[in-house]
Amino acid sequence: MNMALDILIIDDDVLFTASLSDFLMSKGFRVHTATNGREGIERFESHQSSLVLLDQRLPDMGGIEVCERVLENNPNAKIIFMTAYATVQYAVEAMQAGAFNYLSKPFELDELLIAIDLAVKSVHLEGRLRAQDYERQKASQEQKLIGSSEVMKRIKEQIELSAGSEANVLITGETGVGKNVVARAIHDLQDKRETFLTINCSAIPENLMEAEYFGHEKGVFTGADTRREGIFELADSGTLVLDEIGEIPMHLQSKLLTVLDDKRVRRIGSSRTISVDVRIIATTNQDLEEAIEKRIFRKDLYYRLAVININVPPLREHPEDIPEIAGYFVEHLCRNPVRIPDSHLEKMMKYPWPGNGRELRNVIERASLLLQGSEIRPADLLLQSNLDQTLPKSEERGACSQDTISLEEVKKRHIISALKAYSGNKSLTARNLGISLSTLKRNLREMHTN
Numbered sequence: 001m002n003m004a005l006d007i008l009i010i011d012d013d014v015l016f017t018a019s020l021s022d023f024l025m026s027k028g029f030r031v032h033t034a035t036n037g038r039e040g041i042e043r044f045e046s047h048q049s050s051l052v053l054l055d056q057r058l059p060d061m062g063g064i065e066v067c068e069r070v071l072e073n074n075p076n077a078k079i080i081f082m083t084a085y086a087t088v089q090y091a092v093e094a095m096q097a098g099a100f101n102y103l104s105k106p107f108e109l110d111e112l113l114i115a116i117d118l119a120v121k122s123v124h125l126e127g128r129l130r131a132q133d134y135e136r137q138k139a140s141q142e143q144k145l146i147g148s149s150e151v152m153k154r155i156k157e158q159i160e161l162s163a164g165s166e167a168n169v170l171i172t173g174e175t176g177v178g179k180n181v182v183a184r185a186i187h188d189l190q191d192k193r194e195t196f197l198t199i200n201c202s203a204i205p206e207n208l209m210e211a212e213y214f215g216h217e218k219g220v221f222t223g224a225d226t227r228r229e230g231i232f233e234l235a236d237s238g239t240l241v242l243d244e245i246g247e248i249p250m251h252l253q254s255k256l257l258t259v260l261d262d263k264r265v266r267r268i269g270s271s272r273t274i275s276v277d278v279r280i281i282a283t284t285n286q287d288l289e290e291a292i293e294k295r296i297f298r299k300d301l302y303y304r305l306a307v308i309n310i311n312v313p314p315l316r317e318h319p320e321d322i323p324e325i326a327g328y329f330v331e332h333l334c335r336n337p338v339r340i341p342d343s344h345l346e347k348m349m350k351y352p353w354p355g356n357g358r359e360l361r362n363v364i365e366r367a368s369l370l371l372q373g374s375e376i377r378p379a380d381l382l383l384q385s386n387l388d389q390t391l392p393k394s395e396e397r398g399a400c401s402q403d404t405i406s407l408e409e410v411k412k413r414h415i416i417s418a419l420k421a422y423s424g425n426k427s428l429t430a431r432n433l434g435i436s437l438s439t440l441k442r443n444l445r446e447m448h449t450n
Contacts, residue, residue, distance in 0.1 A: 005120055006030045008049035010040030010066060011082065012059050020053070023109060037061035041069050046272060048074060051119050054099075056083035056090060067097045073218065074227055076126060078119040082107070145178065145185050146328045147321035151313055155182065158310045163189030168260070170245075170305045171283045173312035175435045176358030179283040180243060182312055186281060187239040193279055195238025199231050202247035202438050209252055211268055214259075220269030232265045232276045239279045245305065246286035246297060247438075253298045260304050280305065285439065315356045319349040325357060329364040330376055338371065344379035351379075354411045358434030412447055415440070 007029050011017045014035060021031045032047050034040035037058045052070055056063035067079050081094045084105040091102045101115045162169050163186050171179045180198060187196045204212050215230030231240065259265055260280065264273040282305045291297035323345050330338060353359055367378040418429045430440040
């Protein structure tokens with residue numbers, strides 16, 4: 001039983017209410033009381049108790065009306081009716097109004113505790129279901145960390161270290177390297193937390209960010225037809241991944257810092273703060289230290305997030321993992337058993353993969369769709385689109401310093417080639433490169449300014 005539960009007792013019998021309140025507080029609950037319907041509704045609006053023990057007959061209004069008003073304010077609240085006038089009709093009316101349970105006075109305290117325990121379990125179950133509705137997790141094959149290189153061994157050691165701690169984690173790296181896979185791996189190794197939620201900070205319009213993070217009360221702005229929990233409340237007792245944390249504007253960074261420090265959130269339009277127990281993992285493909293110098297990211301927030309810092313290197317820095325990663329994608333994306341020829345693996349290991357693992361997955365998936373026979377030939381797609389353009393030909397190497405061209409030039413040529421291949425369609429280009437549209441646009445701006 002959750003001893004941190006808030007309970008509101010609404011009953012006009014002062015002695016009964018005081019006695020019941022003392023008993024429940026002795027069991028570890030937080031208890032609020034009211035002696036009539038209007039006072040009870042006001043107390044509920046200010047405290048948002050998870051459970052209401054409600055007398056069916058009150059001096060100023062009926063319990064059914066109070067029940068309906070409470071559930072209108074918060075449909076997730078659980079209401080247990082208590083009455084000395086128990087009839088089948090009253091019980092049916094209570095359940096039709098949305099009551100969770102119905103007790104006849106006088107009742108045994110053990111009977112009440114059983115009813116409360118059932119309500120608590122229902123609150124927790126519904127909370128997990130709402131969290132699942134908020135974000136359906138990706139397929140399990142996209143959540144596995146593949147690779148046996150020294151680089152990957154180091155990452156896995158850092159994951160184990162992070163899983164044994166409750167400290168905030170900042171995961172950095174280029175787009176497509178698998179930052180969210182690392183975050184999921186940390187969560188899966190923990191015993192304490194069940195819920196795992198990810199919020200993409202770059203995908204939310206700035207005017208909706210605060211409501212998305214912290215929630216809002218009913219009627220606080222146009223379109224707020226009901227009270228809504230924010231992502232921090234939904235992730236309570238779980239892990240919350242703040243994906244692309246560098247996209248949060250400065251005015252919200254201070255509020256986020258306050259939540260991290262105080263472990264409490266305040267919905268928009270509410271005067272009440274709500275305790276949350278959330279493990280924070282943040283990810284970014286930006287250089288936050290550079291952002292701090294440009295005064296677009298708070299230094300104190302950076303240090304609060306980067307208690308543990310994991311940098312996931314780009315695929316080009318550990319190409320020895322490409323055969324294993326490619327083989328994993330082949331196994332999960334191809335319907336029939338196939339193999340990648342060694343000649344193709346060699347070409348793939350020389351390719352710089354600006355879209356990293358996400359681009360590799362996309363290439364394998366496209367190659368599987370064009371599959372003929374028992375061999376999958378993903379390097380053909382690279383050669384057709386951009387491999388010949390990004391790797392210097394033998395006759396051109398003499399003009400390149402140390403037989404190479406810069407990675408920035410490789411990336412630039414790759415993006416230009418992809419744009420041509422998709423007739424300048426930026427959304428389609430970004431999708432097939434395995435990067436976000438905002439990342440593609442940022443790269444194009446940088447290319448024009450260089």
